[in-house]
Amino acid sequence: MRVDVVTIFPDYLAALDLSLVGKARRSGLLDLRVHDLRDWTTDRHRTVDDTPFGGGAGMVMRPDVWGRALDDLLPAAPDGGHADREPAHVEPAHLVVPTPSGEVFTQRHAEALATESHVVVACGRYEGIDARVAEHARAAGHRVSELSIGDYVLNGGEVAALVMIEAFGRLLPGVVGNPHSLVEESHGSAGLLEYPVYTKPPLWEGHEVPEVLLSGHHARIERWRRDQALARTAARRPDMVAELDVDGLDKADLAVLAELGWRVDDGRLRPVAE
């Protein structure tokens, strides 16, 4: 997969040289390129922002500078908008624009982006990027996703880019050593939060490891972990319990959920209290 990131703070993305994503870059599994938006400015002050139409505080990032950058990085528009560009069989790219006003990024988005051959991430700063930039890319036939990593305000899109690139980059085949470990993760296909994990020593600061985990009894361990995942999810993310696919739950799951105050009502899980 190729990933292009455009930002006025390229050093912010240096963290992607580290760990599994860094290894994936060095092994060629991930072709990640970080670009300085100012390379597409034309004035000697390398200006990327201007005052907002309609007034208000702060500055807005200019469409012309972003337009030149994305014209260079987004392949020929599927609708053949740019006759002077390379032939149409070029792999389309998916433009991702981090923004607090975007759809909330989830593991589903990470799984979808991990299937792309080319992703371009536009990191804004100031009050944001002129809205016509995303509009123009959509009009040119590119897939554009405006995504937020959560309901809090950051100073720019770089941190969100780090989060998203790690989230979909680690799903690329070969990046995570043991793909099985991807299966049981929070927000994975089970739709549950992870069970608690423990390692040596068995007694630490007076805290013991749950006996069942030392038993070697794999069926009892699996059942305990499932019960823990159900309990954690019910306690911390009742919204996820309500979304659980009842067909994916066995009798023991339903018994545990009943203990936790959940019942099945015409095929959906509902809190008993409701």
Ligand code: JD8
């Ligand atoms: C992109 C500029 C700063 C935002 C005025 C503060 C994502 N979950 C998220 N929170 N914040 C962002 C985010 C913030 C950004 C930009 C993403 C570009 N800013 C702006 C509007 C209010 N300043 C984000 N993903």
